[in-house]
Amino acid sequence: MRAQLGNDIALKAYREGRLPFPDGSIIVALHWKRVASDEDNKVFGFQQAFVPGAPVNMQVILKDSQKYAASGGWGFGDFKDGKASDQALHEKCYSCHIPAKATDYVYTHYAPFK
Amino acid sequence: MRAQLGNDIALKAYREGRLPFPDGSIIVALHWKRVASDEDNKVFGFQQAFVPGAPVNMQVILKDSQKYAASGGWGFGDFKDGKASDQALHEKCYSCHIPAKATDYVYTHYAPFK
Numbered sequence: 001m002r003a004q005l006g007n008d009i010a011l012k013a014y015r016e017g018r019l020p021f022p023d024g025s026i027i028v029a030l031h032w033k034r035v036a037s038d039e040d041n042k043v044f045g046f047q048q049a050f051v052p053g054a055p056v057n058m059q060v061i062l063k064d065s066q067k068y069a070a071s072g073g074w075g076f077g078d079f080k081d082g083k084a085s086d087q088a089l090h091e092k093c094y095s096c097h098i099p100a101k102a103t104d105y106v107y108t109h110y111a112p113f114k
Numbered sequence: 115m116r117a118q119l120g121n122d123i124a125l126k127a128y129r130e131g132r133l134p135f136p137d138g139s140i141i142v143a144l145h146w147k148r149v150a151s152d153e154d155n156k157v158f159g160f161q162q163a164f165v166p167g168a169p170v171n172m173q174v175i176l177k178d179s180q181k182y183a184a185s186g187g188w189g190f191g192d193f194k195d196g197k198a199s200d201q202a203l204h205e206k207c208y209s210c211h212i213p214a215k216a217t218d219y220v221y222t223h224y225a226p227f228k
Contacts, residue, residue: 003117030227032225039221043210051223081228099156099157111166112169
């Protein structure tokens with residue numbers, strides 16, 4: 001189960017449909033295990049509800065087109081339990097984002113509400 | 115697919131485990147249709163990803179223990195497409211929240227990330 005948060009620079013770019021994201025953009029992904037909610041399902045009357053369980057990891061991308069030129073302009077961070085993951089894991093971040101090159105290596109789309 | 119947001123008063127109460135929520139607490143629920151993400155599934159290598167699709171409705175609860183004493187202290191609002199829903203729908207809000215009386219009629223739990 002995931003939630004993505006962005007700073008003002010990233011959100012402005014999302015809202016304007018601006019690509020690539022400007023330097024200073026930060027997007028954070030929070031990942032939890034998902035667990036069924038008996039409490040919610042009882043009210044709905046059928047099995048449909050999942051809610052966040054234990055945290056899995058927190059991931060951060062920060063745009064600096066000069067500093068991180070070798071990885072699409074993004075610096076990648078992965079944290080578990082408040083601690084940064086090791087170098088080996090971080091070296092895998094960028095390659096997994098290459099398929100999203102058309103959206104500046106960002107998978108998360110903006111979910112407007114209007 | 116759902117996301118819940120709270121104002122500072124509500125979030126402080128969540129973090130402190132304070133019940134009932136104090137007057138002035140506001141919690142907003144955003145509801146979208148969920149749609150499968152082919153883009154994400156392709157990267158994962160299996161079918162697991164859903165993302166927000168079309169907005170369904172926005173729901174708001176506002177705590178005022180005097181003004182809304184008849185409905186557990188909460189005022190309920192439901193909006194679709196930027197417009198308030200009718201009275202008939204609003205009269206159903208509270209009854210659906212009664213099963214959550216033990217958590218001050220609020221279904222949403224806080225999802226800490228630590």
